Amino acid sequence: MADTGMLSRRGFIVGTGATGLTIGILASCAPGGSGADQDATADPSSIDEINAWVHIDTDDTVTVRIARSEMGQGTLTGLAQLVADELDADWDKVTTVYPTPGENLARERVWRSYSTGGSQGIRGSQDYVREGAAAAKAMLIEAAASAWEVPASECSSENSIVTHGQSGRTTTYGAVAEAASQLAPPLEVTVKDPSEWKIIGAAKKRLDTADKLIGKQVYGADIGLEDVLKDTDATPDKLLSASIRQSPKIGATVASFDAAAVEGMPGVQKVVALNNPFGEGQNAVAVIADTWWQANTALDALPIVWEGGVDFSTEAFEAELDDGLTSDDAFVGNGGGDLAGAFANAAQIVEATYNMPFQNHACMEPMNTTALFTGDRCEIWCPTQNGEAALAAVSEASGLPIEDCEVYKIHLGGGFGRRGAPDYVQQAVMLAMEMPGTPVKLLWTREEDMKHGFFHPTTKGRVRGALDADGNMTGMHLRISGQSILAALIPQALQDGVDYATFQGLLPSGVDERLEDQTLKYSFDNFLVDHAMRNPPVRPGFWRGVNLNQNAIYLECFMDEMAHAAGRDPLEFRLAHLQDSPQAAAVLEAAADRSGWGQDDGKHRGLCVMYGFGAYVAACAEVTVDDDGALSIDRIVAATDPGHAVNPQQIEAQVEGSFVYGLSAMLYGEITFVDGVAQEQNFDTFDSMRIAAMPEVETIIMPSGGFWGGVGEPTIAVAAPSVLNAIYAATGKRVRQLPIKDQNLRDV
Amino acid sequence: MATLKINGEKKTVDVADDTPLLWVIREQVGLTGAKYGCGIAQCGTCTIHIDGSPVRSCVYPVGALSGEEEITTIEGLSENASHPVQEAWAELDIPQCGYCQPGMIMAVAGMLNDNPNPTDEDIDAEITNICRCGTLARVRKGIKLAVDKS
Numbered sequence: 001m002a003d004t005g006m007l008s009r010r011g012f013i014v015g016t017g018a019t020g021l022t023i024g025i026l027a028s029c030a031p032g033g034s035g036a037d038q039d040a041t042a043d044p045s046s047i048d049e050i051n052a053w054v055h056i057d058t059d060d061t062v063t064v065r066i067a068r069s070e071m072g073q074g075t076l077t078g079l080a081q082l083v084a085d086e087l088d089a090d091w092d093k094v095t096t097v098y099p100t101p102g103e104n105l106a107r108e109r110v111w112r113s114y115s116t117g118g119s120q121g122i123r124g125s126q127d128y129v130r131e132g133a134a135a136a137k138a139m140l141i142e143a144a145a146s147a148w149e150v151p152a153s154e155c156s157s158e159n160s161i162v163t164h165g166q167s168g169r170t171t172t173y174g175a176v177a178e179a180a181s182q183l184a185p186p187l188e189v190t191v192k193d194p195s196e197w198k199i200i201g202a203a204k205k206r207l208d209t210a211d212k213l214i215g216k217q218v219y220g221a222d223i224g225l226e227d228v229l230k231d232t233d234a235t236p237d238k239l240l241s242a243s244i245r246q247s248p249k250i251g252a253t254v255a256s257f258d259a260a261a262v263e264g265m266p267g268v269q270k271v272v273a274l275n276n277p278f279g280e281g282q283n284a285v286a287v288i289a290d291t292w293w294q295a296n297t298a299l300d301a302l303p304i305v306w307e308g309g310v311d312f313s314t315e316a317f318e319a320e321l322d323d324g325l326t327s328d329d330a331f332v333g334n335g336g337g338d339l340a341g342a343f344a345n346a347a348q349i350v351e352a353t354y355n356m357p358f359q360n361h362a363c364m365e366p367m368n369t370t371a372l373f374t375g376d377r378c379e380i381w382c383p384t385q386n387g388e389a390a391l392a393a394v395s396e397a398s399g400l401p402i403e404d405c406e407v408y409k410i411h412l413g414g415g416f417g418r419r420g421a422p423d424y425v426q427q428a429v430m431l432a433m434e435m436p437g438t439p440v441k442l443l444w445t446r447e448e449d450m451k452h453g454f455f456h457p458t459t460k461g462r463v464r465g466a467l468d469a470d471g472n473m474t475g476m477h478l479r480i481s482g483q484s485i486l487a488a489l490i491p492q493a494l495q496d497g498v499d500y501a502t503f504q505g506l507l508p509s510g511v512d513e514r515l516e517d518q519t520l521k522y523s524f525d526n527f528l529v530d531h532a533m534r535n536p537p538v539r540p541g542f543w544r545g546v547n548l549n550q551n552a553i554y555l556e557c558f559m560d561e562m563a564h565a566a567g568r569d570p571l572e573f574r575l576a577h578l579q580d581s582p583q584a585a586a587v588l589e590a591a592a593d594r595s596g597w598g599q600d601d602g603k604h605r606g607l608c609v610m611y612g613f614g615a616y617v618a619a620c621a622e623v624t625v626d627d628d629g630a631l632s633i634d635r636i637v638a639a640t641d642p643g644h645a646v647n648p649q650q651i652e653a654q655v656e657g658s659f660v661y662g663l664s665a666m667l668y669g670e671i672t673f674v675d676g677v678a679q680e681q682n683f684d685t686f687d688s689m690r691i692a693a694m695p696e697v698e699t700i701i702m703p704s705g706g707f708w709g710g711v712g713e714p715t716i717a718v719a720a721p722s723v724l725n726a727i728y729a730a731t732g733k734r735v736r737q738l739p740i741k742d743q744n745l746r747d748v
Numbered sequence: 749m750a751t752l753k754i755n756g757e758k759k760t761v762d763v764a765d766d767t768p769l770l771w772v773i774r775e776q777v778g779l780t781g782a783k784y785g786c787g788i789a790q791c792g793t794c795t796i797h798i799d800g801s802p803v804r805s806c807v808y809p810v811g812a813l814s815g816e817e818e819i820t821t822i823e824g825l826s827e828n829a830s831h832p833v834q835e836a837w838a839e840l841d842i843p844q845c846g847y848c849q850p851g852m853i854m855a856v857a858g859m860l861n862d863n864p865n866p867t868d869e870d871i872d873a874e875i876t877n878i879c880r881c882g883t884l885a886r887v888r889k890g891i892k893l894a895v896d897k898s
Contacts, residue, residue: 072845072881205841212846213834215781215822219847222780241775266764293763293771364785364793364847364880413783413847414880446786649841653886657844660882683790683878692872694884 048181050139052110053083053132060160060174062089065099067111068121069385070208071415073712074650075121077206081646082126085199086133086191090160096207101387102406114387117420117542119613119710122646126708134189143180144171194644194705203649219413220383221443223370227381228439231408234374240269241292242431242442243299246284246452249676250537252309253281262302267294271302272434277426286431292443310537314672317536324481324532325353325462333503337526342475346466350565352558354736356550358671359456359543360686365413366449367424371432372439373398378405378429383412385420393422397429417542421454450686451678454541455671457483461554471566475526478554484533485540502531504547505612517614521581538673544661545716548612552717556608560725570607571597583704584609587618587639590700595620595637606725608718615709616641621722625730629744633663633723638715639700643707652699655715659697662719664689670739751815755824765811770794772810773821781822781850792877795851796821802858822850825857833857836893844881852877856891865895
């Protein structure tokens with residue numbers, strides 16, 4: 001069920017051909033009709049929609065339907081900009097609404113994919129969203145022209161107003177919306193040329209800020225009875241809360257628990273063991289109570305005995321990773337030329353091994369869902385990156401037909417890839433089924449969230465490079481050893497056992513168009529990139545940036561090592577291999593130039609350039625390392641070319657934020673397992689960057705046009721390598737073991 | 749049973765004395781602006797004011813209150829988001845997911861109550877809230893803009 005959803009969620013459309021549906025313009029622009037009735041709860045108006053994407057009220061309010069989830073990345077505002085521009089709408093009158101996944105199902109997926117990941121929100125839907133808006137605009141103009149009895153071709157639109165040029169007559173979108181909603185959609189539409197954009201490309205303020213400044217934005221963790229009553233037809237008179245404890249040890253199950261010990265505690269309604277949504281047996285115990293604090297307090301006092309499980313330890317797993325680094329058996333991701341010859345004839349061979357530990361997503365808002373089960377219907381209120389997968393999970397967990405299930409999406413308190421997985425959805429439904437007719441809000445503790453992640457997988461990279469006597473790189477072998485995300489989550493997406501997503505950022509161009517946005521932009525004569533799959537029993541997940549993050553460390557730290565070994569400037573050394581990618585060279589040079597690369601000013605700088613999620617990104621970091629080895633990251637200049645830049649100030653926000661996420665992992669992030677138990681369980685041991693460590697970030701947005709690249713993820717990848725290379729410039733020491741944590745940078 | 753004065757209103761709640769103030773505010777008083785993030789005073793999403801000073805309410809037992817303290821949550825910080833910090837936050841479009849921002853705003857507003865003109869070092873020492881979306885660069889700019897607006 002969730003498999004294809006999770007697949008397309010990240011854009012790793014490997015092997016299944018699940019590149020989204022090829023619904024034509026007619027389907028996505030079908031008029032409201034009965035569909036509009038199903039939307040009655042979404043729009044406070046009796047006027048039918050213009051089409052699936054746009055509703056316009058008599059007061060000119062333009063309501064844009066947004067299928068993708070807003071989790072901070074700004075996609076809600078960006079998608080609204082796409083629609084508003086094609087619609088020639090007055091931006092000040094634009095608002096948004098999430099159509100529910102149930103409505104999408106009932107309307108034959110008119111809004112297509114709800115999955116929000118892989119930096120796909122805008123680039124993955126810009127074509128049909130803009131076409132839908134262009135069709136709506138044509139209908140509004142047609143409605144006005146019909147009323148005036150003039151040809152539509154003599155009319156124009158701007159700022160939510162239709163004008164008939166010859167007569168000078170004008171009318172508003174609101175005045176013709178009802179008539180427009182009755183028209184047949186146009187058979188074909190043409191979207192604007194980028195030169196005509198006014199709202200796309202403008203640094204518009206986000207549409208979702210006001211409530212976030214006053215505590216009024218409702219997140220899943222905040223859902224109360226009144227929020228439930230707004231959406232459901234049922235009439236519950238209270239809402240209960242639940243807290244949960246999942247087996248601390250990987251794979252363990254509940255042997256017994258003494259419910260009687262806590263059943264008399266204040267507020268406690270029920271103590272329940274829950275089935276493992278993804279495996280055998282019961283792997284969790286939850287307490288349902290009047291308030292969450294009561295539920296959690298009772299759970300703390302509840303004796304639970306666990307049995308079984310896996311004695312997995314990250315320390316012991318190192319040996320398996322190391323075995324993979326030198327194994328003869330590996331999947332080939334990219335390569336060419338005569339590598340053996342290059343090494344045989346090398347004047348100098350350089351070798352380095354790097355690691356990437358497990359990371360937790362650590363969304364600020366812990367996992368949660370509110371579910372209401374009434375026997376013949378099940379509804380949830382859920383922060384999810386994949387509304388359709390959540391809907392399928394509700395159906396599966398409740399045993400009800402999917403038509404009798406519904407998902408009300410809530411803005412996410414962070415997602416980063418974690419909230420595409422439906423584990424917490426299934427748990428909430430199971431709990432609601434214990435309390436028919438009463439909504440139950442399941443909220444995980446931070447400790448549960450930290451221990452039961454879908455972790456950024458652990459891998460190691462071993463890179464060997466050959467230099468000739470002139471300092472030219474003549475060969476390179478990058479061996480990745482470690483966990484495959486697809487093997488664990490979407491095994492059917494493997495191709496003859498190969499997880500091509502593991503090679504994100506390193507793949508060949510021109511081989512598979514579905515992976516073209518994850519290709520290597522360096523040109524190397526003799527090289528090999530391969531992967532020895534070593535899968536631990538820890539469940540992996542898609543963590544913002546995914547495999548691009550560690551691959552950037554392996555590739556770009558090593559390019560720096562090679563440049564220094566060759567006695568060459570790291571910028572010039574990289575550019576020598578970017579002759580076939582002017583865009584990659586351009587972002588790298590832009591970041592270097594703005595930073596002052598090459599100046600003799602006593603600053604210590606490091607570079608990184610990558611291509612991922614269809615965008616070109618580079619960074620130049622400046623650091624100081626004091627005599628005691630303490631690091632200060634002083635300044636980062638980042639350049640990004642996402643093709644088209646829909647909202648420059650939000651791109652800047654994503655780039656700045658990427659350094660917090662990427663550098664938090666580099667500095668502190670690590671989940672270790674001992675005897676199958678995650679050791680880092682809260683922010684005291686899994687720290688995140690505070691403002692004192694935050695560098696100044698200067699963002700250069702340089703859209704070269706002609707393509708749609710991602711924004712939310714690619715810059716994460718250049719964060720750590722640029723800083724690690726700058727640390728070398730400052731100290732002459734290479735940090736190859738992450739996180740930095742308490743390593744003395746003068747003595748690594 | 750505890751009595752508290754919150755955003756200018758007296759409230760009496762029937763909870764155990766060791767219940768964290770955060771959960772009293774969220775579940776008994778019904779104000780959900782202050783968020784749960786860690787429960788161990790690490791992340792700061794639960795920050796509120798007690799007599800104008802920032803407090804991490806997730807570890808503050810309600811029984812420690814006398815009932816006379818002025819408790820302020822994000823909902824009571826200002827009328828119409830008119831506090832200089834809120835105005836600066838709006839102008840710079842700071843929130844991303846926004847979950848940490850009530851705590852962030854209250855931490856900054858609390859700092860400015862005691863120290864209306866903080867240096868960068870003061871900011872580094874006083875503002876230790878976690879934001880996983882990574883708004884930290886704009887938060888620093890926002891603090892400076894809020895100072896200018898005050």
